[in-house]
Amino acid sequence: MWDGLVIGGGLAGLIAGIRALERGKKILIVSEGVGSLAFAGGVLDFGRVRELRRLEKHPYAYVGEMAERAFSYFLQLNPAYTGTWGRRGSVLTPLGTLRETELLPRRLDASPLFKANKIVVAVPGGLKDFFPEIVKANLQKEFPSGNVRLKKLSVEEFADWRAAGKSIPGTVYAEFWGTERGNTALKRHICEIAGEADSEAIVFPGLPAIGCPEVDEVLAGISLPVVGMTSFPPSAIGLALYESLTRRVKALGGELLIGVGVERVEVESARARRAIVRSKGKETALTAETFVLATGGFLGRGLVATPDDVRETVFGLPLHVPPLRGGKDFLGEQPYARAGIEVDRHLRPCDPATGEVLLENVFAAGRILAHWDPWLEHCGGGVSLSSGLLAGELL
C-alpha cells in the first residue's frame, strides 16, 4: 500500500512525487517511458501569469499563488537554474535566434551577448544537428551592431565517429566534456578562443548545463562569458534535468517504475483503489490512498486522438474537447491544444458537462489539464510545475 501513486514521470509527475516525498509520504511513480523532458531543451516557460490567471478555467486561475511558489521551489530544488519572478531571461534556440523564458539553466543565460561586440561561436567538430552558418547568420541578425565569427574545434577523441561516417549526438558530446579528457580539451579550446583579440563572448553548443561540476569549474576560470545553447531532441540538457529530478526522487526514498504503462485503475464509489500495470508476464496491482494523473497530453500520450474522438488513456475520463481542427495559421492558435481534463480547485477530475467531481482521490496535473496552450501562452513549464507542486501538497 502506497500513500501516493503518481502515474506519469514527466515534469508534473516528478515534482508531485518529490514534494510528497519531502512531506514524508511513501510514493511510487509509474511511467511508460522516461517522460517528455528530453523533447524540450531544459528551459521552463511560465508566461504572463497575471494575465493568464484572469482567463476562466485556465490552470493558473485555480492553482493561485502556487505558481509563484512553484517558481521559487524549483530554483531551490535545482541550483543550476536561475530566474527572477515576474521577469524574463533569454536563451538561444538551436538555430541561434533569441527566445524569452522565465526559468533557465545559468549556462544558457544569453544576457552577456547583449553587452558583447565580438561573439565567437564554437563549432565542435561533427556535432549533430548543429548548423554553424545558420546560427551565425541568426546571431548577426539578433545583434546587428556586433561581429559574429565561427571557430572550429577539432576534437580528436571523436576520430572513430568520423571514421564511421557519423555525426556526434549532443548527448555524447555533453557527456564527453564532463570526463577528464574532455575537461582538458574544453579548457584548451576555451583558453585558445579567450586568448584571441576579437573575442568578447563565446557561444558554445553542446555544453552540459545541469549537474556537471567539472565543466562548471573549467568555465569559472575563464574571463569571458560562455553561453550554452538549447538543442534539438533528444536534448542533453532536458535529459540532465530529468536525471536530476529522478535522482532526487530516489534520494528521498521514492521509487520509480519505468517502462510499464498503467493498464487501468480500479475505481469504487468515486475513489481510485488499485492501479494495474502490465509487468512482464503478468499484471501487477498497486494499491494506493491517492493518485496523481500526470500522463501528459497528446505527445506524452495521456490523451489519444482517433478519427472519432479524443480519449484519456488511464481512467477514460470525460474530456473538454474543442473542435480539433480549425487553426488556419500553422503557428497560430490550434484548438486541439486546449483539450484535456477539467478539474476543481483541488485538481480533482470533473465532468465538463455538470461540474461534478468524478474521482475524490485523484489529482490531475500537467499537460493533461484542459484550457491552456503551451505554444501560444508560453507557460508549459509553469503550469506543469505549479499543478505538480499542488498535487504533491494534496497527495
Add this chain to the structure above:
Amino acid sequence: MYTQTQWGEEGGPGPKPAAEPGGDDSHRQECGDPAGLDACVKCGICTAHCPVARAYAPFPGPKNLGPDAERLRLEGVALDPGCLAYCTNCKTCEVVCPSGVRITDMILRARRQQGSAQAESAKSRLRIRDHVLGRAEYLGRLGTVWPEFTNTVLATKLTRRLLQKALGISAEAPLPKYKKRFRLEKGSAAELTSESGQNGGKSVEGTGSSSMGRGAAGDPSAGNGSASKQVVYFPGCFVNYNDEATGLAVIRVLEHNGFEVIVPGFHCCGVPLTANGRFREAEGNARRNLALMEPYLERGIPIITSCTSCGLALKEDYPRIRVPAAKRIGAQTYDLFEFLWLLHERGELKEDFLEVRVPLAYHAPCHLKAQGIGTPSLRILRLIPGVKAEELDAGCCGLSGSFGFKAEKYELSLQIGHALFQRVRQGMREGKFKAVITECGGCQVQIAQGSGARSLHPVWILAQAYGLGGGT
C-alpha cells in the same frame, strides 16, 4: 491505452503464439502494425540511453537497428549483420521508450531471420566461441566436476592467452570462478540431477525438495489458491555453477517464511544461447524447462528466480513457446523479492528482523528494470532496522552476460560500465557505503572487475536479518 494494441498479443498470462525458429513471419502477419512500427515517433530517446550507442561509435543504436531498419527489412533489405551482434539485449531501449515500442524484440527477430550465428561471426573460430559462450550450462557442468582444478587452469595466463587466440575470449575478461555445484542441503529429499526431462517428458525425477518447510505444507492461504505452501526455485546457471551459497541462502530465506522449496533439475534458461545467436537451442531449453515446470504450474505453485535474466526469460520469452505450460509461466514466475513483497503486502512475510547496521549501495540490473516490477529488493531491505541503502543509478555494468567476455568487446564493456565503477569507487572511498548489492551474478562479476568492490545478492542482507548467516 494506445500501447495495448501492440502489447495485447504479448506479455501477460495469455501468450502470443511463438514464432517459428529460423524464419519468422507469423508475428508480422498477426498485427496490423508490425510490432509497433507506427508507434515509434523517431524521438531518439532509446539511442540517447543505449549503453552501447553512447560508448561505441560504429553501433547505429536501437532506433536505427530496430524500427528504422525494420522498415527496410520488411522490404527485404538487410543491414550489416555484424552491427546486430553489438546489441547486448539489455532492453534499456524498451524501458525508456515513451511509446512502448518493442525495440529489442525487433533486433532479436532480425538476428534470428539472418540465421545470425553464421552471419554475425563470419570467422569460424568466433562461431565456435558463440557455441561455447552460449552454453553456460555445459561449461558449468564441466567446471564444477573439479572446480579447484578448473579455476586454477583458467587462472593461468597461458590458458587465457590461448583462449583469446583460439576462440576470441578476452584474456582480461572476468570469467567467474566455478564453485561446488549447487545442491540442496543435507536432509533434502533427493539429489539434483540435470539429466531428467531431457526428452521433454513430464518427469520430475531428480527433483530436490527442501525438508524444513515441509511441516507448513497445506497452508491454503498461500499463493494463487494452491493447496500448499510450496514454491519451485529456478536457480539459474550462476547459482548452479558459480555461486552455490547464494542459492542456499535463497532457500533458507524461503524456508524461514514457511515454504517448502522444490528444485527440479532445470536447464539453462536460454538467455546466453539467445545472446549468442543460438535461438533454436534456446527454445529447446525453454521447452525442456517448461516440461519440468508443468506439474507445478498446474497446481498453481509459484516459480521463484533469484537471477534477473532467468526471471525475464521466464516471464517474457517462455510464454511465447507453443506448449500448454507456457500459458501459465508468465503469471506464475516471480523474482524472489517481488514474491517476498507480495507476502509483505498480505501480512505474511516474517518480519522478525535483527538489526543490520551496514550502509549499502544498490545496483539495479538491466533485466530487473525490464521486468517492470520496480526495485522490490530495496523495498524489502528498507524494512530491516538499520539498513541504509542508496541506489547507485549509474546505468548498465556493461558485461551483459557473455558480451564482455569477447575479445573485441571487452574494452567496450568496461567503458560502458565506467560511470558505475567510478560511482562505486568514490562511494567506497568516502565511506558512504560498505558493500554493493545487486541481484545479477554478471553485474557482480563486472563490478568487481571494474571497481575492485565485492558485491553480493541482496538475499544475503535478508538472511543476515533473519539470523540465517550473514553476507557482509
